[in-house]
Amino acid sequence: xSPSQKRxxxxxxxxxxxxxxATPRGVRRSPGSYPDKSVRVIYVAAExxxxxxxxxxxxEKSYGRGDxxxxxxxxxxxxxxxxxxxxxxxxxxxxxxxxxASSPDDEKWALFxxxxxxxxxxxxxxxxxxxxxxxxxxxxxxxxxxxxxxLHFQHFTSQEDGxxxxxxxxxRGHKDAQAFREYDTGSGKRGKGLDDEHGAALHGRxxxxxxNARKLVDACPHGGCAARTAATEPIGDAxxxxxxxxxxxxxxxxxxxxxxxxxxxxLWRLLVSLGIGTEGSNSKGSTNRxxxxxxxxxxxxxxxxxxxxxx
Numbered sequence: 656x657s658p659s660q661k662r663x664x665x666x667x668x669x670x671x672x673x674x675x676x677a678t679p680r681g682v683r684r685s686p687g688s689y690p691d692k693s694v695r696v697i698y699v700a701a702e703x704x705x706x707x708x709x710x711x712x713x714x715e716k717s718y719g720r721g722d723x724x725x726x727x728x729x730x731x732x733x734x735x736x737x738x739x740x741x742x743x744x745x746x747x748x749x750x751x752x753x754x755x756a757s758s759p760d761d762e763k764w765a766l767f768x769x770x771x772x773x774x775x776x777x778x779x780x781x782x783x784x785x786x787x788x789x790x791x792x793x794x795x796x797x798x799x800x801x802x803x804x805x806l807h808f809q810h811f812t813s814q815e816d817g818x819x820x821x822x823x824x825x826x827r828g829h830k831d832a833q834a835f836r837e838y839d840t841g842s843g844k845r846g847k848g849l850d851d852e853h854g855a856a857l858h859g860r861x862x863x864x865x866x867n868a869r870k871l872v873d874a875c876p877h878g879g880c881a882a883r884t885a886a887t888e889p890i891g892d893a894x895x896x897x898x899x900x901x902x903x904x905x906x907x908x909x910x911x912x913x914x915x916x917x918x919x920x921x922l923w924r925l926l927v928s929l930g931i932g933t934e935g936s937n938s939k940g941s942t943n944r945x946x947x948x949x950x951x952x953x954x955x956x957x958x959x960x961x962x963x964x965x966x
């Protein structure tokens with residue numbers, strides 16, 4: 656592009672992208688550009704400006720090719736980039752993924768945290784009800800996404816009321832998480848980004864993370880939640896699910912207040928839906944082979960959820 660064309664573009668409102676804010680390769684590729692239509696595309700939006708995006712890139716890099724022997728489809732994440740690095744509020748994340756999807760029946764996930772320091776307690780329940788109406792699955796982390804990273808290395812049950820200082824401290828100090836020893840202590844390599852070194856530290860530990868996250872569902876303060884009742888299959892193109900049925904997909908009871916699920920994270924369901932971290936898979940891409948035909952309907956505090964065959 657010539658200098659005059661660049662100036663013309665700027666006058667028309669064109670914007671220059673910050674190279675540090677560029678979405679990782681393999682995450683933003685247009686789903687329509689995939690020649691193999693068997694590739695499963697999952698649309699994702701996240702409130703975080705960087706960590707979640709980088710994590711998705713690492714998961715796709717490790718497991719996105721699928722596993723022919725296990726009958727697991729290849730997958731790609733289509734990250735619905737807001738175009739800035741300031742992050743999104745919970746409802747904004749839901750609307751972002753709805754706007755970025757190609758059709759209403761596409762698989763859609765919104766990722767956001769409790770994060771009590773950000774004054775979003777009133778927003779999270781509203782965002783979850785909006786997600787239910789729009790057919791979007793939510794991975795809520797309480798207190799933060801870093802809990803999911805920590806669960807790859809250890810169990811964590813301390814109720815932090817939305818504060819994640821202790822979570823990050825444990826993550827930085829774990830003997831098997833040397834890649835995270837300076838995580839979120841500064842800028843650049845010491846910031847909140849995840850590179851291949853972090854990805855290597857997490858790789859192969861997905862089963863541990865899933866197991867630990869499921870334990871947190873079972874230990875939810877509500878008392879009526881159970882990971883065995885969680886659903887991991889896509890919502891599909893049916894009419895919007897009632898909120899009680901939609902939220903029961905998480906394994907939490909329909910009347911379980913999401914703000915009181917302390918600590919917890921729903922990232923495990925996203926991975927299990929892709930066949931990652933399941934029993935017997937050794938995190939190598941095998942699947943639990945759940946489907947609407949072979950799942951049982953079990954009562955769950957006034958609602959129903961798909962029960963996993965393998966607990």
